[in-house]
Amino acid sequence: MVKYYRTDDRKIYEFSELTQGIWIDMINPTVSEGEEVAEKLNIDIQDLLAALDEEESSRVELEDGYTLILIDIPTTEIRHDKEAYTTIPLGIILTADTIITVCTEETSILQAFVNGRVKEFSTKKKLRFVYQILFRVASAYQTSLRVIDKKRTEIEERIDDDTEDIDLIDLHALESTLVYFATSLRANAVVMDRLTRYKRLEQYPDDKDLLDDVIVENQQAIEMTSIYRDIVNGTRELMSSVIDNRLNNVMKTLTIVTLVMGIPTLVSGIYGMNVNSKWVPFANVPFGFGIICILILVVCAVMLIVLKKKKFLKKTARRLTMQPIARRNLATAATKVPIATISCRRLRLIRKSWTASFSLLPKAGTYPA
Numbered sequence: 001m002v003k004y005y006r007t008d009d010r011k012i013y014e015f016s017e018l019t020q021g022i023w024i025d026m027i028n029p030t031v032s033e034g035e036e037v038a039e040k041l042n043i044d045i046q047d048l049l050a051a052l053d054e055e056e057s058s059r060v061e062l063e064d065g066y067t068l069i070l071i072d073i074p075t076t077e078i079r080h081d082k083e084a085y086t087t088i089p090l091g092i093i094l095t096a097d098t099i100i101t102v103c104t105e106e107t108s109i110l111q112a113f114v115n116g117r118v119k120e121f122s123t124k125k126k127l128r129f130v131y132q133i134l135f136r137v138a139s140a141y142q143t144s145l146r147v148i149d150k151k152r153t154e155i156e157e158r159i160d161d162d163t164e165d166i167d168l169i170d171l172h173a174l175e176s177t178l179v180y181f182a183t184s185l186r187a188n189a190v191v192m193d194r195l196t197r198y199k200r201l202e203q204y205p206d207d208k209d210l211l212d213d214v215i216v217e218n219q220q221a222i223e224m225t226s227i228y229r230d231i232v233n234g235t236r237e238l239m240s241s242v243i244d245n246r247l248n249n250v251m252k253t254l255t256i257v258t259l260v261m262g263i264p265t266l267v268s269g270i271y272g273m274n275v276n277s278k279w280v281p282f283a284n285v286p287f288g289f290g291i292i293c294i295l296i297l298v299v300c301a302v303m304l305i306v307l308k309k310k311k312f313l314k315k316t317a318r319r320l321t322m323q324p325i326a327r328r329n330l331a332t333a334a335t336k337v338p339i340a341t342i343s344c345r346r347l348r349l350i351r352k353s354w355t356a357s358f359s360l361l362p363k364a365g366t367y368p369a
Helices: 031-041 108-114 126-157 165-195 205-271 288-309 317-336 344-358
Strands: 002-008 011-015 022-027 059-063 066-079 082-094 098-103
Touching (some): 022 031, 031 098, 059 165, 066 126, 066 165, 082 165, 098 126, 108 126, 126 165, 126 205, 205 288
Parallel strands (some): 022 098
Antiparallel strands (some): 002 022, 082 098
C-alpha cells in the first residue's frame, strides 16, 4: 500500500500523486508498487524495498541522488499464542524533494504523523522529520520496556503463592525480547552517530538540538534495557531457587514420613516371623497388642521430637520467599520513577542496588542452621 502526504499550513493532507515536498508512506508494498516509485524517483529497487527484509541491519548509505536510512523499531507479534515484542526494520529514503518511509506493517510511530499528533511536523523539513521519527522510535522502546517490566512484576508477585513452570518460560521470553531490544538500540545508536555528521541536506537551527535529544533518549533506552535484563535474570534465578526449595521440602517431608513409618513396619515384621510364641515379647500377655501399639506410638513421638530439635521439620520456604519482598520493592521503585527524570547515572545505581540485594538469596538445596 502506497500513500502520499504533504503538510501545508501545519496541516497534513493526503495526495493522489507525486508532488514536491511529498511524503510517500509505503506499508508492505508489492514489487510492482516498489518498481513504480523507484522508477519515478530514480532509486534502486533493492534499496527501496530493503526494509521488507526482517534480517536487514540498521545502517546509513549515501547513494547518488538519495540517502538510505535503516533503523529497527519495536512492534508486537503472536508467539506461542501470546503477545510478545520484537523489532522490525523501518526504511527512510531522502531525496532532494521527497521523503519515503517503508515498513512491513502499519506502525503507531508513523500513524502519529498521519493523525497530526506531532507538533512542528512538516514534510518539507525532511531532516527534522527524520529526527522526529527517531525520537518517537526511542520513546516507543521506552514504553515497551515499561510494559515488559510490568509483566515481569506480575510474574514475580506470584512467586510466593502460585509459581508455575510456565512462568519460567514467560520470563525467558521477556529476556529474549530484551536481547533483541538491546541489539536494535545499539545499532540505532550507530545510525544516529552517523547522522550527526550528515551534511548532504540542509539542517535547520533546531535540528541539531532535536538530534541531541534523540541520542539522549536512545541512550536512556539502552540503559533501561540493560537494567531490566539484569532484573529479569534475577527474577528467573529467584523463581528457580523457589521451585528447587519447594522440591527440597517435598523430599524432606517424604524422608521424615519414611523414617517414622519404618518403625511400625519393623515391629510388625518382627512379630510376623514364624517362631515359638514364648520367645516373642507380650505374646501371651493380656492386652499385649495394645501395649505394642502404645510403644510404637511412643517411639514415633520420640523420633518426631528429635527431628524437630534438629530442625528437620522446619520448612525453608518462608525464609526464601521473604527476601523477594525487598527485591520487589526495589524493582517497583525503579519502575515508578518517571522515565524522563531518570539519568543514566541513577539507572546504574539502581542496577547495582538490585545486584547487591539478589546476592542475599540462599542457594537452592541449603537449609537454615
